[in-house]
Amino acid sequence: MPRAGLSHDAVVRLAVEVVDEGGASGFADLTLAKVAAKAGVAAPSLYKHVGSLADLRRDVAVLAVRDLTAAGTAATVGRAGADALRALAEAWRRYAVEHPGRYAATQIGPDPDDPADAVAREVAAESVQVVVSMLRGFGLPDDRVIDAVRAVRSSVHGFVQLELGGGFRMREDVDRSFGVLLDMVVAGVAALAEPAAAGSPR
Template identity: 65%
Template structure:
């Protein structure tokens, strides 16, 4: 019989808490034993609510992607063009700083051939849809939209990954450097649209 108050949703909440508490390595370090300890149950008790560690990781990734999507929508709502791109990039960076473990979970890509990844694929499509909507303000040719989405994601993710990993040790202001990166991204999108 499942422990009172413990459910699949409760296990997911505990796992998210463990991921958040673990910092940038929180998602990579997620284990059923850690979640069970946080929930105050024996590890085998979790199997009444979650099929496997892979399934729990997938659920955490889905929740993190949805959480990021909501933040990106809030940040970009009512904005367009360069202003929307700047808001999008800053919201992505802010999310990574506020939730580095969840941010790592966001990077999990769904396997299109795996039916178990369908929910993660749908969540991923939603976040990409937000980025694509932001980029519509540039009138990009349709065949270049994926290039622009990938460029935005790669630029922000590269910067954030270096930043969270301690890769920027020089004393110069990282916020200013990030603003320069975002300006370069905007200029690149504008050039792509004009090409």
């Protein structure tokens, strides 16, 4: 039965439901036909509210990034240094496990030159700023901050992707292994803050 009162926001929320129901591949498999079926309307009816599938995918990604940013912000409030880094990484992992489809949507980097990606760029910048603020607690020099952001993100993302994809089948505790990864990441970030790492004499 068609849903009354469809709007742009309602269509995006329905798309998020489709993404969630699709698991880890939910975002990649998102189509207007699936959203229309959930709304109980014909696919062409959605064009009253969204311009294209690309636009809808962008809107879902914006929502997902905002969700992940909020989770990271809440996790790091009142924390600093290694404690904040661990809390942020654990929040990312928890979000990915609970919302694998949405998490996949957060990994799509906005085009730096496309006007249509203006909101996505703004939301992505807010997400990065959470990480930057956390890393400031390590006393990193300015020219090492983005290196550290990328290293932290790629380390946690790599672990999460393997976990979601069933890549950890040995009997050893996965949570313990994640803790070891975070020990290594913390040590690496701390090393970047050392004078020698910044190119200055000890």
